[in-house]
Structures are given as structure tokens and as C-alpha cells.
Amino acid sequence: MLVAVSDLLRHRLIFVTGKGGVGKSTVATALGLVAVRRGRRTIVAELASQSRARAAFHESGATFEEVQLADGLFTISIDPELAMEEYLRVKTGSVGQALGSSRLFQALAMATPGMRELLSMGKVWELAQLQRRTSGADVYDLVIVDSPATGHGAGLLRTPQTFAEIARVGPIAHQARTIAATIADREFTAVAAVAIAEEMPVSETLWLRDALARDGMGLDAVIVNARLPERFAERDRAPLAQARDRARSPLVAAALDAALSEQARARGQAEQVRRLRDGLGQPVAQLPCLFTPQIGRPELELLADALELPRPERAAAAVGG
Numbered sequence: 420m421l422v423a424v425s426d427l428l429r430h431r432l433i434f435v436t437g438k439g440g441v442g443k444s445t446v447a448t449a450l451g452l453v454a455v456r457r458g459r460r461t462i463v464a465e466l467a468s469q470s471r472a473r474a475a476f477h478e479s480g481a482t483f484e485e486v487q488l489a490d491g492l493f494t495i496s497i498d499p500e501l502a503m504e505e506y507l508r509v510k511t512g513s514v515g516q517a518l519g520s521s522r523l524f525q526a527l528a529m530a531t532p533g534m535r536e537l538l539s540m541g542k543v544w545e546l547a548q549l550q551r552r553t554s555g556a557d558v559y560d561l562v563i564v565d566s567p568a569t570g571h572g573a574g575l576l577r578t579p580q581t582f583a584e585i586a587r588v589g590p591i592a593h594q595a596r597t598i599a600a601t602i603a604d605r606e607f608t609a610v611a612a613v614a615i616a617e618e619m620p621v622s623e624t625l626w627l628r629d630a631l632a633r634d635g636m637g638l639d640a641v642i643v644n645a646r647l648p649e650r651f652a653e654r655d656r657a658p659l660a661q662a663r664d665r666a667r668s669p670l671v672a673a674a675l676d677a678a679l680s681e682q683a684r685a686r687g688q689a690e691q692v693r694r695l696r697d698g699l700g701q702p703v704a705q706l707p708c709l710f711t712p713q714i715g716r717p718e719l720e721l722l723a724d725a726l727e728l729p730r731p732e733r734a735a736a737a738v739g740g
């Protein structure tokens with residue numbers, strides 16, 4: 420069952436996934452801003468070491484520590500090897516610390532299929548705990564995970580369960596089971612998919628919904644990003660085309676060509692949104708395409724405004740154009 424963005428933010432842990440390049444990092448950070456406006460101490464955790472959230476706030480370089488971006492908003496880039504060192508240090512003291520810093524041990528651990536994902540998920544889980552295992556670490560009300568692209572993202576969510584089944588006994592199985600239980604807890608954890616209104620991203624979103632359902636999970640929200648404004652209605656098309664055919668000035672003809680092509684693209688997007696909505700059987704939230712070379716804090720605030728609208732299905736119309 421899909422919920423509105425405000426319901427989404429009631430969870431403590433939100434995974435944001437979607438096809439590559441559709442705006443996962445942007446939407447994850449905008450969601451973070453909405454949460455902060457509601458007084459929730461929030462961290463956006465990036466899993467692919469891309470540091471997109473930091474870049475939007477004019478901070479450079481990857482950091483594997485928790486960094487404050489704005490009042491109440493933090494970010495971290497999760498590195499599996501550092502997550503393992505931290506885990507071993509906290510869990511097993513000096514022996515673990517020696518093991519964690521052993522290059523051979525690290526190489527072996529990282530070569531274990533799925534181990535990097537499990538360690539990353541372990542760190543995500545740790546960030547979402549009311550009692551942080553990292554000493555002196557503050558508690559977050561909300562952890563938003565900027566997850567890898569769809570296929571990998573779905574695999575990531577399944578990793579702890581897979582490890583729990585394979586390992587069965589021992590500390591890894593125990594830890595994996597704890598993380599898997601947290602992910603399976605649909606009060607605690609939510610999954611949001613970001614798509615753009617094009618054929619492949621829409622298909623991937625529907626695929627993701629089915630893949631999650633097979634694992635007993637679901638999509639809690641779907642956000643269509645970068646909707647073009649619908650400046651021209653279907654009925655404008657014929658008059659625009661006629662005017663273009665009659666235009667004497669090349670400049671006017673070019674402008675009318677541009678208008679026609681935009682109308683066609685917006686119509687194509689509307690069709691894909693309909694397909695997505697029908698496929699899901701639920702409404703979707705929408706965010707406008709922002710015509711700026713870079714997305715920084717002001718643009719993220721605009722997207723946060725759009726997410727906060729009571730009927731986010733209309734967000735594109737309200738903010739775009």
C-alpha cells in the first residue's frame with residue numbers, strides 16, 4: 420500500500436532507490452529537509468560514496484563520518500571497510516581492532532560475496548538505533564538511505580536475510596537476523612522509489628514493486644522526479660503546428676518548433692505517469708524539473724516544498740511552469 424510523503428516520514432528508516440540518474444540522491448536530501456522542518460534530527464546516508472548531499476551544500480570530498488549539513492540535517496557516506504573496523508572495535512575490543520586493521524583479514528572479508536552489502540546495512544542499522552553502539556554518537560529520529568540503483572538496491576535489502584539463512588548460527592547470523600528483522604518491520608522501515616516519467620524507469624519501478632513483494636516487502640511511496648511543466652494543452656498542438664508552417668521568420672519558426680517539441684515531451688511524460696499510476700494502482704508524488712545547471716540548497720528547499728504539498732500529485736503543476 421502506497422502512502423503519502425507525510426506518512427513516509429513517520430518511519431525511522433527510509434530506503435530511497437530507483438534507476439540510475441533519476442534523482443535518488445536529490446530526492447533523499449529533499450526528503451531530509453522536509454523531515455528537518457518537522458523537527459526530526461535526520462541523517463542522509465549515502466551508500467555509493469558519491470557525497471551528493473555534501474556537494475549540494477557546497478562541501479567537498481567524501482567523508483565517512485557524520486557531518487552536519489544544516490540545522491538538524493546530517494550526512495554520512497558509508498564505507499563497508501570502515502564499517503567493519505568500527506563493528507569489530509565496538510564488539511570485540513582490541514582483538515577485533517587488530518583483526519579489522521589486518522589487510523589480509525580485510526581482503527578475505529571483502530571477498531565474501533555480499534559482505535560489503537551486509538556491513539553497509541549494519542552501519543545503516545546502527546545509525547537508526549535509539550542507542551547508538553558508537554560511543555558518544557547522537558541519536559537520529561530518521562535515517563534516509565540514498566541506496567544504489569534499483570536491482571542492486573533490492574539485493575541490498577535482501578542481503579541480511581540471505582546471510583541469516585546461510586550462516587544460521589554464530590555472531591554474523593545473529594547480527595544479520597537483527598538487521599533483517601529491522602528491515603522487515605514495516606512500521607520502522609520504508610522503501611521509496613524515485614522514477615522519471617520515461618518508459619524504462621517506470622518499468623523498473625513496477626519491477627521493483629514486484630521484487631519487493633516477493634520478499635514480503637513493499638513500496639511505501641513512489642516519487643516521479645523532474646516532471647516537465649505542461650505549458651501547452653493537447654488542443655494547442657494543431658494551432659502551434661499551423662503557425663510554425665506559416666512562420667516567415669526563422670526565429671519564430673524555431674520558437675514554435677521548440678514549443679511543439681516540449682509539448683510532445685510533456686505529453687509523453689504524462690502518458691508514462693498514467694502507466695505508472697495504473698500499474699501501481701495508486702497515486703504517485705511528483706516533483707518538477709528545475710531548470711538550473713546545479714541543484715543546491717535553494718533548489719532542494721523548492722523540492723522539499725513540493726514534497727510537502729498535501730496533494731503531492733499536483734506538485735509538478737504548482738512549482739513547475
Ligand SMILES: Nc1ncnc2c1ncn2[C@@H]1O[C@H](COP(=O)(O)OP(=O)(O)OP(=O)(O)O)[C@@H](O)[C@H]1O
Pocket residue numbers: 438439440441442443444445446469471568644645646706707708709710711713714
Ligand atoms: N527535479 C530536478 N530537476 C532538475 N534536475 C534534477 C532534478 N533532480 C535531479 N536533478 C539532477 O539530475 C542529476 C541526477 O540526480 P541525482 O544525482 O540525484 O540522481 P541519482 O539517481 O542519485 O543518480 P545516481 O544513480 O548516479 O546516484 C543531477 O545532476 C541532479 O542535479
Ligand SMILES: [Mg+2]
Pocket residue numbers: 443444445469471565
Ligand atoms: Mg545518487
